[in-house]
Amino acid sequence: xxxxxxxxxxxxxxxxxxxxxxxxxxxxxxxxxxxxxxxxxxxxxxxxxxxxxxxxxxxxxxxxxxxxxxxxxxxxxxxxxxxxxxxxxxxxx
Numbered sequence: 001x002x003x004x005x006x007x008x009x010x011x012x013x014x015x016x017x018x019x020x021x022x023x024x025x026x027x028x029x030x031x032x033x034x035x036x037x038x039x040x041x042x043x044x045x046x047x048x049x050x051x052x053x054x055x056x057x058x059x060x061x062x063x064x065x066x067x068x069x070x071x072x073x074x075x076x077x078x079x080x081x082x083x084x085x086x087x088x089x090x091x092x093x
Contacts (some may be wrong), residue, residue: 005024059074
C-alpha cells in the first residue's frame, strides 16, 4: 500500500482532531520545507526517523542499451535516505 499525502493528512486529522484544511496545509508546508532544503543542497535529519542526504554525482560515460551508442551522462545531484537506528530496530523487530 502506498502512503499518500491524503492518507497522512487524514491520520493527522484523526489523531489531533484538527480540521481537514489545517492538516492538509500543515502537510503541504512540511513537504515544502523539505523540498526547499534539499534544493539548496542541504541534508535533512529527522530524529528517530532518518536522514535525507544530497550527493553530487560526476559526469560519466554510459551507453544506450538499446542502440549500444556511447554517451556522456551529465553531472547531477541525487537524494539518498538512511534510516535511523531506532527505525531500523523497529522494522527488524
